[in-house]
Amino acid sequence: MNLPSRESLALHPLSRRTLLKRCGMGFGALGLAGLLHQEQLLAAPADALPQVRPRAKRVIHVFLNGGLSQVDSFDPKPILTKNHGKPLPYRHPFTPFMTGHAMASPFRFRSHGACGTEVSELFPHIGSIVDELCLVRSMTTSSPIHESALMLMNCGSLSQLTPSVGSWLSYGLGSENENLPAFVVLCPGKGRVPVKGADNWRSAFLPSVHQGMLVDTAYRRVDRLVENVRSQLAGPQQQRRQLDLVQQLNRQHAIQRGQDDALEGRIASYELAYRMQVAARGAFDVKDEPAHIHRMYGDSDQARQMIIARRLAERGVRFIQVWHGPFQPWDHHNDIFPKIRRLAPECDRPIAALILDLKQRGLLDETLVIVSGEFGRTPTVQMNDDGTSGKGRDHNSYGFSALLAGGGIRAGISYGATDDFGYKAVENPIDVHDLHATVLHQLGLDHEKLIYRHAGRDFRLTDVHGRVIHDILA
Secondary structure, three states: OOOOOOOOOOOOOOOHHHHHHHOOHHHHHHHHHHHHOHHHHHOOOHHHOOOOOOOOOEEEEEEOOOOOOHHHOOOOOHHHHHOOOOOOOOOOOOOOOOEEEEOOOOOOEEEEOOOOEEEEOOOHHHHOOHHHEEEEEEEEOOOOOHHHHHHHHHHOOOOOOOOOHHHHHHHHHOOOOOOOOOEEEEOOOOOOOEOOHHHHHOOOOOOHHHOOEEEOOOOOOHHHHOOOOOOOOOOHHHHHHHHHHHHHHHHHHHHHHOOOHHHHHHHHHHHHHHHHHHHHHHHHOHHHOOHHHHHHHOOOHHHHHHHHHHHHHHOOOOEEEEEOOOEOOOOOOOOHHHHHHHHHHHHHHHHHHHHHHHHHOOOHHHEEEEEEOOOEEOOEEEEOOOOOEOOOOOEEOOOEEEEEEOOOEOOOEEEOEEOOOOOOEEEOOEEHHHHHHHHHHHOOOOOOOOOEEEOOEEEOOOOOOOOOOHHHEO
């Protein structure tokens, strides 16, 4: 089979007629590979194989899109509480909207576990497992704007059209399961998506087979979870015959005009979709789970998609991204406290259950779990246009928190710190490129060597930045 080469620079648009004439060329080759050497379909490029000893095989990224407030969740600030309603002792850094005086968190923090890490009362279940976590309190990013911050967190670039983290991992490591995508995106949206939509899980200039596959976890039936996973007009045997016929036609076309590498990547996706008809139910149907597992996770959209994430991890999916919901559920410019009091319980129990479930199955050591948003929120109150208090918090790119667990990460530690008010990282700051470099390192990839040549230059996830944070590695 001829997958897209490194020299293939872009996917060129095709007319419908041209697509129909050419779209079968890969099916027969893939079918033959299935009979002879299916493992070749899973192989990564020879020069992108692990360059360091891998500690993890896969990543689950729980994305709290919109920006979780660090001072209301995992970064307690007693001095902020003492100075509630007073001006900060330094000039406010730039934020998209005007902010006013210090605004303390109304939520109590208490220490948990043998490590004694303090966690907000909003997250009691996560607090109960802090001995399994590395709590990073010094994350930073380069943009306080949702769109560009999302692109940086997910694709490593504020503005360039570059591949997402999951696409890089799919490209660099291949897949462990021929019947499922290497990169799956879960979001309970009922047709709605997060800000920037598919740009968050794009393959960009990488072959299209590395694009993330979106699964709408708001639906419970497998046929609704994965759109068009089964044909409503033909059974598997008839579909196979159709694909074989298209293969014969395209052999003739290839002899006359030659193959198209970019289209072959698209064909590989079609063939994967055909094979998924059998695998999808086993991966996505959570009704098979025993009662005690449902009790552990709860019965909600978040619980269901965390169970699906664990089932995908068991089946070798390389990168699983779990979004809290469409648009920006954690974006609270007004009335933040009642909103996060409602949102936190939606994910607190399922996240803790996911980590415990992975551990009891022996999967946590080889699965790196990340919980984060694209940035944090200000410790100051956001002001309305008329100068009154909106009782919310603005975007904060200067310091926020992230949770890491498993995958060779040190457990039971807190790393880094923000200032006394929780605004800026002042101790061991970690930027997004550092996080990406560390993730790749744990999966056995050197972030400076995982490259793809496009448009005359070598691209990588971390661009010209990034350092592995060895202090948080076990």
